[in-house]
Amino acid sequence: MxxxxxxxxxxxxxxxxxxxxxxxxxxxxxxxxxxxxxxxxxxxxxxxxxxxxxxxxxxxxxxxxxxxxxxxxxxxxxxxxxxxxxxxxxxxxxxxxxxxxxxxxxxxxxxxxxxxxxxxxxxxxxxxxxxxxxxxxxxxxxxxxxxxxxxxxxxxxxxxxxxxxxxxxxxxxxxxTPEHFRTFHPGGKLGALLATVGDLMGRDLPLVAEDAPMSEALLEISRKGYGVTGVVDGAGGLAGIITDGDLRRHMDGLLERRAAEVMTRAPRVIAPEALAAAALAEMQDRKITCLFAVEAGRPRGILHIHDCLRAGLV
Known part of the structure; x- marks a missing residue:
C-alpha cells in the first residue's frame, strides 16, 4: 500500500x-x-x-x-x-x-x-x-x-x-457575476445556491387591509397556508404582518380587533432579486419561517423556508 x-x-x-x-x-x-x-x-x-x-x-x-x-x-x-x-x-x-x-x-x-x-x-x-x-x-x-x-x-x-x-x-x-453564472447552471446544487428569491417565491399572497377584521385575517392565514398574512395600507404598501406569535399575544378579544391592532409593524423583508440563500440565512438567523419580497414598499411575493428546502438549498 x-x-x-x-x-x-x-x-x-x-x-x-x-x-x-x-x-x-x-x-x-x-x-x-x-x-x-x-x-x-x-x-x-x-x-x-x-x-x-x-x-x-x-x-x-x-x-x-x-x-x-x-x-x-x-x-x-x-x-x-x-x-x-x-x-x-x-x-x-x-x-x-x-x-x-x-x-x-x-x-x-x-x-x-x-x-x-x-x-x-x-x-x-x-x-x-x-x-x-x-x-x-x-x-x-x-x-x-x-x-x-x-x-x-x-x-x-x-x-x-x-x-x-x-x-x-x-x-x-x-x-x-454569480448571477450570470446561474443563467448557465440552473440545475443541481449550484443552481439552487444561486437561485434568487424571485425564482422561488409564491405570488398568491396572503394579504388583508389594515382595517380588516381579525376574522378575515384568520381566514386568509388559513386559506393561503403560509402561517402568516401581510397587512397592506391604503396605498398597497406592506404596513406589517400577522404571525402566530401575534395571535397568541392578542388572544384576549382577538376577534374584536382589526388587523392593524394585531400586526407587527416594519417586518423583515427582502428584495426579489436577492439570492434565496441570503433569504434562508435571514430566516434561520431570525428564527422565522417566511419573508415577504418587497419592491418599492409593495409586496410582490412571499418566500417560505420550505420553498428553500424544496429547491435544495440545504
Missing amino acids: ADYIETARRVIETERAGLAALSAGLGEEFSRAVEMMLAVKGRVIVSGMGKSGHVGRKIAATFASTGTPAQFVHPAEASHGDLGMVTESDLALVLSNSGETPELADLIAHARRFRIPLIGVASRPGSTLLRQADLALVLPAAEEACGNGIVPTTSTTMTLALGDALAVALMEHRRF
Whole structure:
C-alpha cells in the first residue's frame, strides 16, 4: 500500500512541476490570446484528438458556462462535414501535445482558407500546428508523470490548466457575476445556491387591509397556508404582518380587533432579486419561517423556508 501512495505522490509532484513551469512561462502570447477571444463575434471552436480532445471538451464547456460562447468540434468529424460548424466569425483553439496530429490537418486548412483566427496549443514550437497558427501557446517541456513519456499526464494537466486560465481571464474581464453564472447552471446544487428569491417565491399572497377584521385575517392565514398574512395600507404598501406569535399575544378579544391592532409593524423583508440563500440565512438567523419580497414598499411575493428546502438549498 505504501508503494501505491508513493506512486501517487510522484505523479502529483511531477504534474505540479509541470504546472509551475507553465505558470512561469506565461507571457505576452497569453494576453494576446485573451484579446483575440474577446474580439470574436462568433464562438471559440475548441478541437483536439484523443486525450487532447477530452481536455478540449472540458475547456469548451468551461468557456460556455462562463460567458464565452464555445463549442467542441471533433477533428475527425470535422473532416466528414462538421467543418461547416466553423465559420468566419469564429476562432479556433486547437490542442495537440505534439502539434503533428494528422486528424487536425483538415481543420487547420479550413481555418487558413477562410482566414479564421487560429490559436494553437502544443509543446513543440516548430510543429505544423504552431507554424500554421496565428498565435502559438507553447507548453513547457515537462516530464510525463507515467515515467516513460508515453501516457499523456502532465501535458494534459497543463493544457487543462491553460484552458482554465484563459476562461477565468475572460470571465474577469467581462465582470462575470454569480448571477450570470446561474443563467448557465440552473440545475443541481449550484443552481439552487444561486437561485434568487424571485425564482422561488409564491405570488398568491396572503394579504388583508389594515382595517380588516381579525376574522378575515384568520381566514386568509388559513386559506393561503403560509402561517402568516401581510397587512397592506391604503396605498398597497406592506404596513406589517400577522404571525402566530401575534395571535397568541392578542388572544384576549382577538376577534374584536382589526388587523392593524394585531400586526407587527416594519417586518423583515427582502428584495426579489436577492439570492434565496441570503433569504434562508435571514430566516434561520431570525428564527422565522417566511419573508415577504418587497419592491418599492409593495409586496410582490412571499418566500417560505420550505420553498428553500424544496429547491435544495440545504
